[in-house]
Amino acid sequence: MSQLRALVAVADSGGIRAAAVRLGRTPSAVSMALKQLEEELGGTVFEGERKTRLTRFGEFVCDQARSLLEHHERARRTIDAYSRNSAGNVDVAVLPSVAVAFLPRTLAIMQAEAPTIAINARDLDSSAVQEAVSREVVEIGVAGYRPVSDIGAEPLFTEPLNIVCREDDPLATVEGPIPWNMVANRTFIGNGSYETLATPEFLRILEGHTLHVRSVISLLAVVRAGVGITVLPRLTHLQSNDGLCFLPIDDPNAIRTVYLLSRSDRNLSPAGRRFIAVFRQVVAGIASDYGLTLLTPDPTASSDRQPGAA
Numbered sequence: 001m002s003q004l005r006a007l008v009a010v011a012d013s014g015g016i017r018a019a020a021v022r023l024g025r026t027p028s029a030v031s032m033a034l035k036q037l038e039e040e041l042g043g044t045v046f047e048g049e050r051k052t053r054l055t056r057f058g059e060f061v062c063d064q065a066r067s068l069l070e071h072h073e074r075a076r077r078t079i080d081a082y083s084r085n086s087a088g089n090v091d092v093a094v095l096p097s098v099a100v101a102f103l104p105r106t107l108a109i110m111q112a113e114a115p116t117i118a119i120n121a122r123d124l125d126s127s128a129v130q131e132a133v134s135r136e137v138v139e140i141g142v143a144g145y146r147p148v149s150d151i152g153a154e155p156l157f158t159e160p161l162n163i164v165c166r167e168d169d170p171l172a173t174v175e176g177p178i179p180w181n182m183v184a185n186r187t188f189i190g191n192g193s194y195e196t197l198a199t200p201e202f203l204r205i206l207e208g209h210t211l212h213v214r215s216v217i218s219l220l221a222v223v224r225a226g227v228g229i230t231v232l233p234r235l236t237h238l239q240s241n242d243g244l245c246f247l248p249i250d251d252p253n254a255i256r257t258v259y260l261l262s263r264s265d266r267n268l269s270p271a272g273r274r275f276i277a278v279f280r281q282v283v284a285g286i287a288s289d290y291g292l293t294l295l296t297p298d299p300t301a302s303s304d305r306q307p308g309a310a
């Protein structure tokens with residue numbers, strides 16, 4: 001494990017000396033750890049003597065090392081919590097818009113009812129959430145979903161996708177849902193929130209767009225500046241809607257489905273099961289306030305397994 005820590009530290013710090021300071025070891029000890037690692041693996045992980053650039057093989061090894069170290073740290077925290085007669089901990093990753101809507105109430109209930117459970121929450125986009133679940137950086141994810149063999153998914157709800165524009169945009173004066181042909185010639189700013197939307201008229205709009213902003217906060221700022229329009233899930237308006245309009249779309253397929261994600265080959269921890277139960281309770285209680293459609297969980301899914309497990 002120390003050799004993997006040395007590899008990640010050198011890769012992140014840009015050199016052996018900086019990594020040595022970070023790890024509290026001597027440069028010679030770090031250099032020896034890398035040499036031993038390369039001998040064990042039978043390959044070179046850094047190019048040149050200065051160790052400032054990973055080889056292609058080194059990039060792969062470093063990525064695997066990060067995953068292993070993150071899993072080790074999560075397991076260590078869980079063991080430590082149980083050793084203190086605590087109820088364990090749960091790591092979760094949630095879409096920012098979903099986090100804003102439901103995480104505060106979920107955490108408040110968890111703190112009141114199960115104060116010994118340590119919760120580590122982060123907000124990420126769907127692809128990053130899925131990667132974090134797959135690599136076991138987190139136990140539970142709440143996000144959109146692309147089928148992956150090691151991830152199970154349980155649908156939570158669907159929400160409408162909206163066209164987002166400035167308040168003074170002509171679209172804001174249109175009565176009723178906006179048809180795609182009304183925005184076909186507008187500057188469209190892409191993002192990753194509509195991956196499952198395959199309406200031909202919308203796909204043609206995507207073919208011509210040249211702007212893409214991944215961060216929702218930055219995307220809303222760009223729209224607010226008048227650069228163009230975009231499409232986002234309805235819950236996004238909770239993050240920031242000053243000066244913006246979220247308009248319904250005249251397309252029944254313009255929806256996003258949000259899922260509970262976890263490893264299909266792992267049992268959920270007691271803390272993880274408790275978090276999911278409370279999170280579902282919170283979503284069910286206020287979903288109608290946000291125009292969401294709740295989805296019935298798979299009745300064959302066992303509470304001892306992760307969402308979507310066989």
